[in-house]
Amino acid sequence: xxxxxxxxxPILVVLSATLCADQKPKLAFHNFTALEVxxxxxxxxxxxxxxxxxxxxxxxEDVVQRAIELHLFSRVADFKDPGVPxxxxxxxxxxxxxxxxxxxxxxxxxxxxxFGAGKGKIVVLCExxxxxxxxxxxxxxxxxxxxxxxxxxxxxxxxxxxxIAKHIRDNW
Amino acid sequence: MRAQIAILALLLLIPGAVxxxxxxxxxGFSALELLEIENTRNEQGQKLPDELIPDLRQQLLHGxxxxxxxxxxxxxxxxxxxxxxxxxxxxxKVKITGYSGAQNQAGVKSEVFLIDKxxxxxxFRSPVNAQxxxxxxxxxxxxxxxxxxxxxxxxxxx
Numbered sequence: 001x002x003x004x005x006x007x008x009x010p011i012l013v014v015l016s017a018t019l020c021a022d023q024k025p026k027l028a029f030h031n032f033t034a035l036e037v038x039x040x041x042x043x044x045x046x047x048x049x050x051x052x053x054x055x056x057x058x059x060x061e062d063v064v065q066r067a068i069e070l071h072l073f074s075r076v077a078d079f080k081d082p083g084v085p086x087x088x089x090x091x092x093x094x095x096x097x098x099x100x101x102x103x104x105x106x107x108x109x110x111x112x113x114x115f116g117a118g119k120g121k122i123v124v125l126c127e128x129x130x131x132x133x134x135x136x137x138x139x140x141x142x143x144x145x146x147x148x149x150x151x152x153x154x155x156x157x158x159x160x161x162x163x164i165a166k167h168i169r170d171n172w
Numbered sequence: 173m174r175a176q177i178a179i180l181a182l183l184l185l186i187p188g189a190v191x192x193x194x195x196x197x198x199x200g201f202s203a204l205e206l207l208e209i210e211n212t213r214n215e216q217g218q219k220l221p222d223e224l225i226p227d228l229r230q231q232l233l234h235g236x237x238x239x240x241x242x243x244x245x246x247x248x249x250x251x252x253x254x255x256x257x258x259x260x261x262x263x264x265k266v267k268i269t270g271y272s273g274a275q276n277q278a279g280v281k282s283e284v285f286l287i288d289k290x291x292x293x294x295x296f297r298s299p300v301n302a303q304x305x306x307x308x309x310x311x312x313x314x315x316x317x318x319x320x321x322x323x324x325x326x327x328x329x330x
Contacts, residue, residue, distance in 0.1 A: 054223070054312065055274075057221035057222070057223040057224065058221055058274040058312075059274070060221065061219065061220075061221040061271075061273070061274075062273045062274050064217070065217060065218060065273050068216070068217035069216075069217075076217070078213065079213050079217040079219075081217075154274050154275075154278075154312075155274070155275050157273075157274035157275070158273060158274060158275040161273070
């Protein structure tokens with residue numbers, strides 16, 4: 001019995017290593033010198049509530065802003081970072097996304113009931129694509145939530161863009 | 173005695189300097205034209221999404237017309253304001269200088285310039301910011317608040 005358990009340990013280690021390897025991008029992001037962010041897609045009727053289309057530029061701009069603050073890419077959208085040396089040739093990483101879940105929630109419920117009632121949520125499936133080849137380098141889900149009292153659902157955009165920026169930093 | 177006169181003179185001068193010659197600065201102008209809203213990234217890379225600019229412009233024009241202080245605002249002639257002979261035009265230029273991003277306490281910063289169209293001279297300039305508080309909504313509400321604040325600045329300068 002004890003011998004079987006000992007045998008299981010290396011199997012589990014190999015399995016977890018394989019799973020972790022799948023979660024890493026095919027190419028580390030430091031191979032890219034520029035980041036472009038596209039407006040995310042909102043597939044109609046696939047989310048619980050319809051997300052206002054006017055939020056798409058807000059999300060895009062927030063992600064761009066967070067990516068600029070990382071100071072990793074020499075160019076993010078139309079901003080050339082003076083703190084990052086310009087490369088001899090540019091290699092562009094494109095961020096695309098699809099909103100897979102959106103709950104508008106209720107500010108009234110957040111205020112009156114509390115304890116997580118009426119929470120707002122945005123979940124996006126992000127795709128990092130090599131612009132030159134069109135190859136998807138990495139796919140990952142990111143989300144933003146609003147739970148607190150007196151917060152508008154739009155505040156979830158901040159959480160979402162922060163998480164996307166974290167993914168970029170972690171895979172640099 | 174001289175010191176008292178000097179202090180009195182200073183007290184009279186200071187409010188004018190702080191207000192930047194604003195109250196009454198736009199008296200005599202009968203028309204207002206809104207120049208294109210400038211929205212470029214600042215040093216920190218902040219920028220209001222371009223998609224919000226047409227809406228901001230529309231809200232701003234709406235706010236300016238609602239003041240009923242100019243006979244003409246852009247192509248809108250206000251019948252409630254009588255025409256005073258030859259038209260004198262002031263141009264309003266808005267430059268977005270900062271944006272906090274979409275969050276619960278969103279904020280937009282701008283620099284507002286008022287220019288005499290005939291001479292090209294700047295009548296005055298002023299920073300105008302719109303900062304939302306806990307109870308207020310979102311980034312789109314911040315642009316509405318900014319438009320209202322700019323219109324109020326124009327109103328207070330008549």
